[in-house]
Amino acid sequence: MRRLIAIALIVVSFSLGWFWMLYEDSVNHSHISDEMGSVLVSVEKGQNLRQIITQLDQLGVVEGRWFEWLVRIEGAASKIQAGEYEFSPGLTPRQVLVFLLKGKVNQYAFTIIEGQTFKQLLLELQAHPAIKKTLPAQATMAEYVERLNIAEKNLEGLLLAETYFFIKNTSDVELITRAYRAMQAFINPAWPKRDDKAVINTVYKALTLASIVEKETGLASERKAIAGLFIRRLEIGMRLQTDPTVIYGMGDSYQGDIRFRDLRTDTAYNTYTRYGLPPSPIAMPGKAAINAVLHPVKTKNLYFVAKGDGSHVFSQTLKQHNVAVNKYQRNK
DSSP states (O other), X not given: OHHHHHHHHHHHHHXXXXXXXXXXXXXXXXXXXTTTOXXXXXXXXXXXHHHHHHHHHHTTSSXXXXXXXXXXXXXXXXTOOOEEEEEOTTOOHHHHHHHHHHTOOOOEEEEOOTTOOHHXXXXXXXXXXXXXXXXXXXXXXXXXXXXXXXXXXXXXXXXXXXEEEEOTTEEHHHHHHHHHHHHHHHHHHHGGGSOOOTTOOSHXXXXXXHHHHHHHOSSGGGHHHHHHHHHHHHHHTOOOOOXXXXXXXXXXXXXXXXXXXXXXXXXXXXXXXXXXXXXXXXXXXXXXXXXXXXXXXXXXXXXXXXOSSSXXXXXXXXXXXXXXXXXXXXXX
């Protein structure tokens, strides 16, 4: 009897040892070959462990039965995080599990470009393959604000122009909300440190002027000079007379050319026919344009004209300005 028990123990020990050797070999060696290349796997919210393992097995990332043992032994069955993962050749099942537990998901980038309008931003969101689309392609600003649940009447100029990283299936609402909060996080501490200007006495006015500076500036080095010039115009009661505001007010009727009659056609955004700032920003400003408005160059210049290379000639008088216009715009 003892001999039978001993033999049984030997068989069991051998079986366990054989099982453990196969297990260790499977979980410590990569199943993804160089020929396969990187493998993309999307783990969806609500998927159970068996569904996740079956997917990984079918895609050749792991050997399912051994990977399930690994997950069970590590007590990780309920700790796998949803998201899109990219597993490259050489990753062992143990390393794959670390990715899944730490949520080392693929990161995508979405950039709000300085000077981009809300309408242009929506088109970019709609076109991005990794963004979940929940907002309609066309709606009124009031409808967008309601859907976003943001306490503003107009989101133009209130989203900070920079790059945002996100995981696959992040919604357009989430990204816009992040950009809005990023603007608040930037402007709120910067506002009290501004150079006090009576004509720019609210954050909204600062963002409105920053959006104009963003559209008018070709060289970063000129931002503060252009901001100071516009502030000087506001201080003496001179019209801003800036083409980008006219173009914004034209809406879909703008086809790439601004004509003399467009400058004379009154809209809420026509700064040739109306005094002061337009009723809202005309684009999304970046940090540099906002800082230029908060800390402008003190200047007596009232005019500027493009030289054609991105830079401008600044003038204090209309006579000086006309000379510059003749030289750089009319080629006289």
